[in-house]
Amino acid sequence: MTTVLAIETSCDETAVAIVRERQVLAEAVASQIPQHQAYGGVVPEIASRQHLEAINCLLQQVQQETNLSWAQLDGIAATCAPGLVGALNIGLAAAKTLAVLYQRPLVGIHHLEGHICSAYLAAPDLQPPFLCLLVSGGHTSLVAVQHGQTYEPLGQTHDDAVGEAFDKVARLLGLGYPGGPAIDRLAPTGNPHAFALPEGKISLPGGGIHPYDMSFSGLKTAVRRLVEQLPAPLPIADLAASFQYTVIQALTRRAIRCAVEQGLTTLVVAGGVAANRELRQTLTTAAQSQGIQVIIPPLKYCTDNAAMIGCAGVLRLKQGQVSPLTLTSRSRMALTDISTLYENHSRTNSY
Ligand code: KG4
Ligand code: ZN
Numbered sequence: 001m002t003t004v005l006a007i008e009t010s011c012d013e014t015a016v017a018i019v020r021e022r023q024v025l026a027e028a029v030a031s032q033i034p035q036h037q038a039y040g041g042v043v044p045e046i047a048s049r050q051h052l053e054a055i056n057c058l059l060q061q062v063q064q065e066t067n068l069s070w071a072q073l074d075g076i077a078a079t080c081a082p083g084l085v086g087a088l089n090i091g092l093a094a095a096k097t098l099a100v101l102y103q104r105p106l107v108g109i110h111h112l113e114g115h116i117c118s119a120y121l122a123a124p125d126l127q128p129p130f131l132c133l134l135v136s137g138g139h140t141s142l143v144a145v146q147h148g149q150t151y152e153p154l155g156q157t158h159d160d161a162v163g164e165a166f167d168k169v170a171r172l173l174g175l176g177y178p179g180g181p182a183i184d185r186l187a188p189t190g191n192p193h194a195f196a197l198p199e200g201k202i203s204l205p206g207g208g209i210h211p212y213d214m215s216f217s218g219l220k221t222a223v224r225r226l227v228e229q230l231p232a233p234l235p236i237a238d239l240a241a242s243f244q245y246t247v248i249q250a251l252t253r254r255a256i257r258c259a260v261e262q263g264l265t266t267l268v269v270a271g272g273v274a275a276n277r278e279l280r281q282t283l284t285t286a287a288q289s290q291g292i293q294v295i296i297p298p299l300k301y302c303t304d305n306a307a308m309i310g311c312a313g314v315l316r317l318k319q320g321q322v323s324p325l326t327l328t329s330r331s332r333m334a335l336t337d338i339s340t341l342y343e344n345h346s347r348t349n350s351y
Helices: 033-037 044-066 085-101 111-122 162-172 179-189 217-229 236-262 277-289 307-318 335-341
Strands: 003-008 013-020 023-031 075-081 106-110 130-135 140-146 150-156 266-270 293-295
Touching: 003 044, 003 085, 003 307, 013 044, 013 307, 023 044, 023 307, 033 044, 044 085, 075 085, 075 111, 075 307, 085 106, 106 111, 106 307, 106 335, 111 130, 111 266, 111 307, 111 335, 130 236, 140 236, 150 236, 150 335, 162 179, 162 217, 162 236, 179 236, 179 277, 217 236, 236 266, 236 277, 266 277, 277 293
Parallel strands: 003 075, 075 106, 130 266, 266 293
Antiparallel strands: 003 013, 013 023, 130 140, 140 150
């Protein structure tokens, strides 16, 4: 049984967990939402400082809870890309320090692989192949997860990520940060058909529409125009409901079509936006009507957390993949470049 300590500091949550195979033994999170709220969004410098302040306490907390010594771990996993570099560096530096002190393998984790692996926490028997609809604040795509945990991107947004669209529209509506949960709460009180908003479509060079690619910036602009043109008081709940409805239709249509056409009978929904109640409901109903099994992690494993990073760390360690201590953090990185995070050697680092 493989046991890892996992650290996640890519954005505004400092999170630490100890994971054994697909089971969470302990976890601790320090959210920074109140610190960023006054600025209406995440301030990178503040995020780094907050991570630095919180991380040692959280590490101590999970250690005490499990009674494990760091030397008993099979590896130390930390998110190293993509994300805010200053924020990632705090978690990565902590992981490297423990790896050196306790002579444990370091495992750098791609944040989006972490989100995909959150499905294993919800469904411990799940095995690839499956389709993953990845919907976070910085990323939106449809990815086929193949045997051996390799990733085949099938569709993606050409502009804003869906979480980013939620956050920007929430700001336009004066709902503040974080925007996604605010729209989720308000939308059920509005009429989703009050405004017909455009669903972004991506044209193919030879004509026709890309079946799985998407676009959300036009939708955001359409909401901005309405906000500018409508007389006061703004029908905020109707705008939120219409926006959310349009996004969910776009995601659901593409995800279901992709699963059916690619012959994938399991659909995983992962990333912060997977916490959206209406999206969970609509996708589940649409998938069931096509005989597709849907796996959506519980809310706390949709948004950023360290348990999912631990799950990914266990997988990588089992494949004999460890990272060099020279590993650096990166703000951007494609899922298909994950192998560059690892050295091709056995399960211990050379110091
Ligand atoms: O995965 P995540 O926690 O961080 C990134 O990796 O980006 O995703 C954060 C995003 C934010 O844009 C946030 O507004 C959105 O997920 N989000 C939601 C909900 N909860 C979080 N969007 C819609 N409905 C929600 N309930
Ligand atoms: Zn995330």
